[in-house]
Amino acid sequence: MDSFCQGLSAIVGSEGVISQTEPLAIAERSPKIGVAPQSEEEISALLEQANGCKAPVVVWGGGTEAQVGRSAVDRYDWALCMNRMDAILDYQPADLVVTAQAGMNLQTLQAVLSEYQQTLPWNPPQPERSTLGGIIASARSGSWRFGHGVPRDRLLAMRAVRGDGTAFKSGAKVVKSVAGFDIHRLFCGSRGTLGIITEVTLKVAPLPERSELWGMTVDHYDLAEAALSEWMAMAILPDSLDLLNPDCAARGGLPAKITILARFSGFEEAVRWQTNHLKERGYALQPMPEEVEMLLQDMPVLGDPLLHLRLSLKSSDTAAWMDTLEGTGILYAHAGSGILHAMAWEEAHAHRLADYAFAHAPRWLTLRAREPFHHIAPWKPDAHSRALTQRIKSQFDPQSILL
Numbered sequence: 271m272d273s274f275c276q277g278l279s280a281i282v283g284s285e286g287v288i289s290q291t292e293p294l295a296i297a298e299r300s301p302k303i304g305v306a307p308q309s310e311e312e313i314s315a316l317l318e319q320a321n322g323c324k325a326p327v328v329v330w331g332g333g334t335e336a337q338v339g340r341s342a343v344d345r346y347d348w349a350l351c352m353n354r355m356d357a358i359l360d361y362q363p364a365d366l367v368v369t370a371q372a373g374m375n376l377q378t379l380q381a382v383l384s385e386y387q388q389t390l391p392w393n394p395p396q397p398e399r400s401t402l403g404g405i406i407a408s409a410r411s412g413s414w415r416f417g418h419g420v421p422r423d424r425l426l427a428m429r430a431v432r433g434d435g436t437a438f439k440s441g442a443k444v445v446k447s448v449a450g451f452d453i454h455r456l457f458c459g460s461r462g463t464l465g466i467i468t469e470v471t472l473k474v475a476p477l478p479e480r481s482e483l484w485g486m487t488v489d490h491y492d493l494a495e496a497a498l499s500e501w502m503a504m505a506i507l508p509d510s511l512d513l514l515n516p517d518c519a520a521r522g523g524l525p526a527k528i529t530i531l532a533r534f535s536g537f538e539e540a541v542r543w544q545t546n547h548l549k550e551r552g553y554a555l556q557p558m559p560e561e562v563e564m565l566l567q568d569m570p571v572l573g574d575p576l577l578h579l580r581l582s583l584k585s586s587d588t589a590a591w592m593d594t595l596e597g598t599g600i601l602y603a604h605a606g607s608g609i610l611h612a613m614a615w616e617e618a619h620a621h622r623l624a625d626y627a628f629a630h631a632p633r634w635l636t637l638r639a640r641e642p643f644h645h646i647a648p649w650k651p652d653a654h655s656r657a658l659t660q661r662i663k664s665q666f667d668p669q670s671i672l673l
Contacts, residue, residue, distance in 0.1 A: 274323050275303045278348060281315045282307050286354065294349040296328055296340050296673070304330075304349040310429060310437055310468045316350065317466070318435035321669050323347075328673045329462035331404030332375060334396050334571065338408070338637055339461055339648040343673055350466065352403060358382060359469060360443075367426065367443055369471040372403025387477045391418040391509070395571045403467040409459035412567055413510035413533070416606035418475075422458040427471040430457065432464075433667025443471050456662070463673070464666040481509075481535035483558040484545055487519075487527040491596075494528055495589035497553065498605050501532070502585070504551075506544040509533040511606030512566065515592055518602045521572065522565045524558075530605075531558065531566070569602050570637070575613040577620040577646075578638035581631045583608040598623045617642070 279287050288294070288304030295301075307313050320327055325347040330336055352373030360369040363386040370379060376390070376397040383389050393412035394400050400410065406428070411420045418424075427441030440453035457464055488494045494513055501511060510533045516526040532548075532555075534541045548555055570578070583591055585608040592601045592610065599614040612627065614620040620643060627634055628650075636648045663670070 274319070274325060274347070277319050278303060278305050278316055281305070281312055281319070286312075288349070288351060291349065293333075294328075294330060294351070296337060296346055297343050299343055299346050301328070301346050301349045303347075304351055306351040306354045308354045310431060313350070313431045313466055313468060314435045314437050316435075317431060317433060317671070320348070320671050321434055324669055324671065326671050326673050329407075329466050331373065331401035331407070332396065332399035334394075334399050334404065335408045335410065335461075335637070338635065340673060346673065352401060352466075355468065356401075360471075363388060366474050366476075367471060368474055369427075369443065369469060370402055371469050372406075372467045373401050376400050376402065376405065383474055384477060388474045389477045390424065390472060390474050392421065392424075393567050395568045397567075402470050402472070406458055406470060407460055407462050407467060413512050413604045413607075415609075416511055416604060417507060417509035417533075417535075420458070422455045424473045425454055425458065425470060426473055428454040428457065428467055429469045430454075430465040430467045433669060433672045437468075441471065463663060465672070478535035478537075480538040480541045481533065482541055482545065483531060483533045483560070483563045484548075484555040485524070485529055485531040485558045485562075486554050486556065487525065487529050489528070491528060491589040491593035494530055494605075495586070497530060498589065499586065500551075501548070502606060504547065506534075506547060507536075508544070508606070509535050510604065513588060513592060513603040513605040514566075515596060515601035518569065518600045521600060522562055522569065524562060531562075533563070566602070569600070570611050570613075573613070573615075574640075575599065575615050575620075575638055576617060576640050577623060577643050578611065578613045578636070579623065579627050579631075580635045580637055581610040581612060581627055582633040582635075583610055583631065594626065595623060611637075613638075 282305045286306045291300045291304050294304050326345050327348050327350050330349055330351045355371040355373035358370045391414055393414045394410040406421050429439045431437045512531040514529040519529040520526040534544050588603045588605045598619040601612055603610040612623055614623045633650050639646055
């Protein structure tokens with residue numbers, strides 16, 4: 271293993287070697303070495319060497335979801351960190367298209383785009399840590415997915431390196447392209463197991479003239495469900511429709527009540543029309559302070575729950591699920607999209623959450639699980655999907671070195 275580490279060090283140089291590997295631990299197992307390449311060519315060389323030694327690797331972006339799906343690893347030899355590949359490679363404001371290296375974090379990119387009155391309408395937790403490659407590889411999306419879609423919807427093209435060290439590109443730097451199968455979109459949600467994303471080309475949007483967060487409280491979840499159903503049928507276009515249980519609302523600095531939140535953005539006149547339309551229909555909307563939205567954006571990563579599940583549901587079922595799970599902890603739903611974050615701190619509450627979710631949820635993802643829940647499945651087992659994903663992985667990573 272010493273000669274292997276020396277080989278990796280020779281590729282990236284002394285500045286690219288990470289000697290303190292404890293922060294890169296997965297399932298309490300630290301790698302022998304961490305390396306931070308500066309180019310796609312270095313990544314290819316690193317993977318070629320790893321293939322020769324059959325040395326498994328975990329790719330690190332900002333580390334915000336590095337543990338997800340990796341509750342147990344048999345062998346973890348080295349870590350590849352993308353933090354030195356964080357440059358903008360091409361930006362055409364007139365075309366609303368930007369190309370950047372995968373290690374750039376979202377907050378840095380947004381700062382550059384804002385200089386040209388543009389934005390990338392993503393709001394995952396911890397934008398100061400979340401890298402572009404990591405957001406795409408984990409398919410992370412915040413509450414704005416209701417109005418702006420998921421990361422794959424804005425991914426025009428990418429470059430990546432397969433597990434055997436072969437670099438390739440997919441897509442084109444234009445909105446409309448017939449360049450073949452969208453391999454780049456296949457990588458969305460692959461969590462670094464098919465290849466290492468090195469650069470991405472994204473479709474950005476004009477910065478809205480006005481954005482506002484509005485909310486209202488209700489006494490029962492059936493009232494919340496009725497309101498959300500009517501709102502989604504109206505001629506309004508909110509960026510997000512969220513539903514908070516009382517514990518979540520209190521954590522976000524609001525009264526401890528069932529709370530519906532809606533964010534509107536666009537031209538000032540359009541935003542005003544939409545909020546007035548809801549008020550005219552009898553909904554007691556109140557403007558929400560900006561810090562509430564910032565707190566809620568990071569809500570899925572606040573604290574250290576015993577169990578944190580992300581459930582994928584029908585949007586029409588979200589309120590009923592929250593009613594059933596009330597009392598287990600924090601429940602925070604992107605109700606318009608059917609995504610429910612359920613977090614439990616007490617063991618009895620975590621058992622109740624897990625038992626019900628695993629028995630009834632169409633899909634789930636385990637985002638956090640501590641003792642005695644650390645051995646639960648990372649996602650809902652599906653024999654057909656598992657066989658398909660294994661066949662796909664064998665094409666991109668024949669030696670299965672990408673964990």
